[in-house]
Amino acid sequence: MxxxxxxxxxSFLSQTQSKTREDFIELFARALILDVILFLVQIPSVVIGVEFLDPSWVLVRVILLAFLLADAIAIAALRCKVLAYYNSPNPAAGLVCVVRFVVGWSxxxxxxxAATKIGEVVSLHLGMFDFLLISAVVALKILRVMAIASFESWLNVAERPLVVRGVRAQV
Incomplete structure (x- = not known):
């Protein structure tokens, strides 16, 4: 899995130009699902942490939850914006700004x-399995961010309007 x-x-990093709009829309849907799952998985750690952890760790986990939720919302907004863009004749300039925001936020x-989980591994003396699991999730999230960032370069090449002597050509 x-x-x-x-x-x-x-595949989005190595084969960006061969991807289609539908591939990127599916990427955004999968990224949204991953973010929601990661958010839901973190909720029990906050609830359990209230009883057993230092209050500062609980605060850090709550902040992390807020960031994960906002990340999922940003991905959902990007997906909606891309779907709206492809149903309207407007240029893609507005999409580039949204993609950059989502990539920065993500x-x-x-x-x-990563900082929260590494801090937990060090301070709570978690085992090697926990460290490897956290590393895999962080690597997956980094790849997801890079894949979403590839959408901007795809937009610049695949969706560039035909321009002839400064006038947009009708396709």
């Missing part, structure tokens, strides 16, 4: 997630 996910996200979320 994890190997398939790595291969799926890697990268920040990945860094916060």
């Amino acid at each position: 994890c190997v398939r996910a790595f291969a799926y996200y890697s 990268a920040t979320t990945v860094m916060l997630y």
Whole structure:
């Protein structure tokens, strides 16, 4: 399962130009599902942490939950914007800004997630399995961010309007 996910996200990095709009829309849907699952998996750690952990760790976990939820919302907004773009004749300039925001937000979320989980491994003396699991999730999130970032380069090449002497050509 994890190997398939790595291969799926890697294909967007290595074969960006061969992807279609539908491939990227599916990527956004899968990224949204991954974010929602990661958010839901983190909720019990916050609830359990209230009783057993230092209050500062609980606060860090709540902040992480907020970032994960906002990341999922940003991906959903990007997907909706892409779907709306393809149903209207407007240029893709508005999409580039949204893609950059989502990539920046997702990268920040990945860094916060990694820092939080590494801090938990070190301070709570978790085992090697936990460390490997956290590393796999962080690597998957990084690949997801990079795959979403590839959408911008795909837009620049695949969806560029035909321009002849400064006038947009009708296709």
